[in-house]
Amino acid sequence: MAENAAKRLKTDNGGVAIGTHNGHFHADEALAVYMLRQHVPTYAGAQLVRTRDPKLLDECHTVVDVGGEYEPARNRYDHHQRTFGTTFPERATKLSSAGLVYMHFGRGIIGRRLGQPEDSEQVGMVWRKIYESFIEALDAHDNGISAYDPAGIAAAGLQKKFSDGGFTLGAMVGRLNPNWNDPIPADPAAAQAAEDGRFELASQRIGEEFDRDLDYFTKAWLPAREVVAEAFGARQEYDGEGRIVVLKRQSAPWKDHLYNLEDQQPEAGKVLYVLYPEKPTPDAKWRIQCVPQTKDSFQSRKPLPEAWRGFRDAELDGISGVSGSVFVHAAGFIGGNKTFEGALAMAKKALV
Template identity: 80%
Template sequence: MLRSFLAKMTENAAKRLKTDITIGTHNGHFHADEALAVHMLRQHVPTYTGARLVRTRDPKLLDECHTVVDVGGEYEPARNRYDHHQRSFATTFPDRPTKLSSAGLVYLHFGREIVARRLAVPEDSEQVALIWRKIYESFIEALDAHDNGINAYDPAALAAAGGIEKRFSDGGFTLGAMVNRLNPNWNDPVPKDPQEAQAAEDKRFELASTRIGEEFDRDLDYYTQAWLPARGIVVDAFTKRPDFDAEGRIMVLAGQSAPWKDHLYTLEEQGQEVGKVLYVLYPEKPGPDAKWRIQCVPKSKDSFQSRKPLPEAWRGFRDEKLDELSSINGCVFVHAAGFIGGNKTFDGALAMAKKALE
């Protein structure tokens, strides 16, 4: 069945493949959203393989394009028009609050196909729906928000909290900033010939589209080839938690470590937990001689604060001294911040977790 499905997909792709397809977007200063929109279409949707790019604001030239993104003032999927700048536009991804940019619009309409092709499964499969949403929330949504001028935090709420300020500068290095740095500087020389100037600008845009596309492709590969296979491992470990702690506070990834945070939070949100997981145990590598790690579960996905850090008296110590302080043999280390530690054996790591619960 799968083989026939793939054969049909390939046959349909061949039928749709055209060399005269053009994608239109605006010229001038470019942004991450249209750079990614163009990449997704040309690199992941067979209809647009080999499509020519036209960067212009001339309505007549845009009318001649097969598909237009981020310019033209129209959102009409039936006509392949994907702009979001019109006053009436308010489209969001399902069950998300952020207004879409051209990246979000293209992903909304073509994302399932992109994910399905990478997984080699039908578009209506559960795996496709899961990853389609996950990639939007982890990658695309930030671009949508940035292009639409939406702050990550509510400014009024921050002001009400007492004017919280960042402790350090992160340089503002985001995906959007990465693309923006590929625009020419204000004082860079510009060719006098208009066609040469446009060609130079288009070359920069192509570089930006490729660059952000590489990051998108890495995310696509990660979620389809690593994150999704890890789900079954985490579900199994989550189910077996009472084997190690009656209240379900210790989760053991036996055999091999796998990405667990996203899946753990999802499982807890679904109300399947006996109790909140505080510690996750996993081997450093596959094999019977592997050392084991004990990691504290963060309070939230992006937090550095643990639900229950390892005991303060253990932090920053190693080896025999840590054995002495903990009364547990085989200790390797506990990080000074108390969020992770290690032991030479599984039994030792489990003993550390149980004692840390006290």
């Protein structure tokens, strides 16, 4: 296998080569390689060399997830050495090769996508958000860090009620490794080529998920910031205490931005309900959604009244005293009305 890697280096014709380890592959180096090759101009068309041979790795322009070195000046991005403890700014999770590459190259990736300088506020906002929503889970998985403190869970006597199938980003990549009893070509070069082919598939697969996140946060999430900020600034038009926010034009991703705006203006109090049209047309029905206690929580700060829950249409009109009612979910976290005026009336009644 080392011979095969050496031949590939010799036929590189002076181009850039990225080195990573061969053998069982993981999500972190699969994504690290993808980000470099697909999103950093220096590495466009870069050759991949999968080996643990130090001499071959020394010949590579960049090495990720192997080699025992973290030296950005020399393009070395390993995290396995005993002395390594680097984290993303303002986060506690130790980085893997994915986090290292993203920390150093992510601003450039986002800046090019947005057409803005790397040090702009919007680039920094998306850079941090993508790390927290996507990359950090890979770092934790590769470093064996649980999302919850195992000792705390044991002390509380908590147990999983069912299996979630373990289908994480890391598991998705892991499933692309060969099975233990799959046949292996007898020729070492052919065996390495087959393994490399699987890695390329894994790198492309997780890269597609990264690209979806990149597109979402640059094209949808970031533009929503202005929409939510405008609505947040006008919230006292509907309630003197600012507990109702209205997204006038259409629904937009609002939770992250709302929590951030509240943190920036704690004196303004907490928002309880967000109103928005189902679609951007004059005849659209309106939704009233309760703000969760936290972004991923199923618990609302103030659920819609218990007496309304699970009812619809005319029956709900009679119970709520608001005409045009469409529904209130049985869990009380969302409801609907045929008009904005009706949804606002529901929100005001629910405040009491």
